[in-house]
Structures are given as structure tokens and as C-alpha cells.
Amino acid sequence: MKRRLFLAGGSGALLAGCSPIGTALNDHASVRRVLRAAEALDARVIGGSGLAREYTLADVRRDPPVTSLPVPHSDRYAHLIASRYEGFSLRVDGLVQHPLRLTYRVLQGARKVTMITRHDCVEGWSVVVAWTGIPLARILAAARPLRAARFAVFHCMDRDETGAPYYESLDVHQAYHPQTLLVLEMNGRPLSPDHGAPVRLCVPLQLGYKSAKWIERIELVPSLRSLYGGNGGYWEDRGYEWFAGI
């Protein structure tokens, strides 16, 4: 009987001990390295091919939730909203043959596509959205990336409360995916400031934080190591996976 009680206590302690032990291990550099091993495996197995399921207008929800960082609160952004993005231009530079500077008017005048896909947030919720914009592949083709360009980095206009800038990145393969869009309209209306106006990204094969908002510059780079925290994105520098396919 004593043995049973001992074992019962033992398995109870096992359950209750899981959280404190895991928490204690969580901050060890070597443990973190091991935990990160799964990402490379996921990226390899899941990959970035295939086409996200497309929905119909009837599936679109009218009031898509808003998360991520607050709307940029700089004077410049306030002025952009007030001027209806008159002074805005999107820069495409870095390892390209033809650096571009695309004004809002030029972007609006470009041939656009609409795609109704599901936006899956890392938090666990999903929402079906009708995105209208320009396939990123078309813009990259115009800029003619050099051979050495392996990643497209999206520099955004927002900053967090510490002043750290928001940025994201995709490898060239995912950047050229036909459903990777530079979005100008959402659910039939121009993007609102809280959803990333004037230009945001939509990457339906990955979780929502890859779909960066308030983009002002696309830079083609050979490596992500030298940028900010070196992990390829604002959230990635804070522990999230760069490969967000699951």
C-alpha cells in the first residue's frame, strides 16, 4: 500500500512538476537551441508549395479582427493618412538591377487581382478575407533581383513602444509564390490604417505575422543575419519561427 501511495504521489508530482521544470529549462541557451531544431524540420516537410484554398464572397467576414502592433503614430503616418497617401511611395531596392520607387497612385493604377483566402493567426483564430492587390512576383520581376538575392525583407512604418521597427522577410521562393500579394484593398475597400494602409503583404501559406502591414520598403538581401536581431523579422527576433507554415 505504501508503494502505491508512493507511486501515486510520484505520478502526481510528474504532472505538477512538468510546468516548473519546463519553465526552468526554457531560458537555457542550449535548451533553446534544441527547441529550435523543429523549425528546420517543419520547413523541410511542410515547405511553401501548393495553393491556399480560395473561398467565395459569402465566406468573407465583415469585421476582421485587428491585432499586432498599434497603428503607426508618427507625424509622417498621420500626414500620409490625411493626404490619402499622396506622398507615399514604396521602394524596392537592395540586390536588384532596377531599384523602384512606386507611388501610391502607380500602385493603385496597376492591374490587380483579388483572392479570397483564410488568414490564420499564430494566436489560433482564423478569418476569411478578400484581398485585392498586386502579386509580389510581378513587382520583383520589374525590379530584376540579382542572383545573390535570397530574401525579400519588408520594412514597415510602425515601431513598438521601445522604438524597435517592425520588419518581416520571405525567401525568394515564397516571395514569388503566386498567392503572395502586395495588398491595397481588403474586402472591397481600400486598406484602413489599422489593417496596414496603404500597402501590406498577404502570405496565405504562412501564419498571419508574416503578412506584414504598413510596408514602405522591400529590400532584397543575401542573408538575414545582419538585420536587427538577425532572425528575419520583428516577431522572429522575439522567439517566433521564421518559417510560419504551422
Add this chain to the structure above:
Amino acid sequence: MHEERDSNRHPPGVRIAHWAWVLALLILVSSGLQIFDAAPYLDASDQTDPVHRLLAIGSPAPGVGVTVLFGHTYVTTGWLGWVPDGLGGESARAFPSWITIPAYQDLADGRRWHLLFAWIFGAAWALRMACLVRSKALGTTYAMYEPLQRGAYAVTTFVLIPLAVATGLALSPGLDARFHWLPAIFGGRQFARTWHFATMIALCTFFAVHTFQILTHGPIRRLRSMITGR
């Protein structure tokens, strides 16, 4: 009890798979509840939809935790909704700090633990299946158990564990792009998330009953046999 046949009955692969599962299940549940805390509700739909909500855990006011299950509201202060936050206080959070990894709210690290041990969980299943194929006949593996036990082990091995993996994979937007049918067979992505949670509850129930049975039926001998194989 079939004392004689008990000896030498668990090949090494089965024992390794068993303990890998124990470790993986404990960590997957703790880190899974951490992930759940970021969106503490479950829907029976493809996209998030409060109309089809089956479970919601929240805090309508500071100091109050409320759980709404199938439309019934329960006050769960201290256990669900308003709980210890792992930082020395209490706050609005679905599951309490003593059951999540890490204890405090941290979706990024919770996901790292979950996605790594999901591989170990799946690998253990593959190892178990390999042992099964090698031992050829299913009957010999399970013959030593009572019918009810046999059923419980079979359901866990062939239904619950594959279901836990499949419903987890159904949450991946990357896999959805290649296999549209995967979330679809579970009723859509949010519904798959609900099934994932339900499978976790079922696995925890099995874990509790199984542990209880071991404890009441020769625990030392059974533990030894699952560790040493004898």
C-alpha cells in the same frame, strides 16, 4: 494475472515508445494549454465564429474567471479564466501557470516546445508501428490483456494518437495549401482545433485511467516490465 507470460513481453522499441509518449504527452499538454491561452475559445466552424462557439474561457471583470461550455456558464475563478499568471500574481488567462510551459504567458516559447515534442510524439508512434509490423500478429501483442484493456490500448494507439497528430497538422496553413482535404475532414480549421483539444482531453483521460490501473494492479512489477522488459 498471467505472471509467466509477463516476462520478456515488451521489446525495447515498445518500451522506448512508451516512455517517449509519457514525456511527450506531458509536455504537449502543458505547452498546448499555453498555446490555447492565446485564443481561449473553440469553435465548430472553419473560420473563427462566435455563433458556433463550443467553449470560451474568459474574465468578464478583474478577479472573476468564467467558463462557457455548450452555452452553460460556470464561474471558475482561480482555475480557469482568472488564474495565477506565473509572475507572482493573478490575471485574466484561460489556464493557470502551474499547468503551462512556460508558466507565464509566452506563446512563442510554448509553440517551440509543442512543435518539437510533436515530432517526438509522432516518432514514438512510428516506432510502435514498426514494432507491431515486426511482431507480425497483432493478437500476440494484445492477447495478454483483458478485453476492455485491449480496447483502450487499441483505441489510444490506432485512433487517439493518430487523431492528435492529424488534427494538429490540420492547423497548418502550409499543409492546407497542399492537402485541402486535411482541415476539411475535421469540419474546417477551427473545428480541427476543437478536435485537437478534444483528443487531448481523451488522451489525458486514458493517461489517468491507465495510471490508476497500473497503481492498483502490481505497480512495481508493471513499471519494471515497461522499463527493463522483464
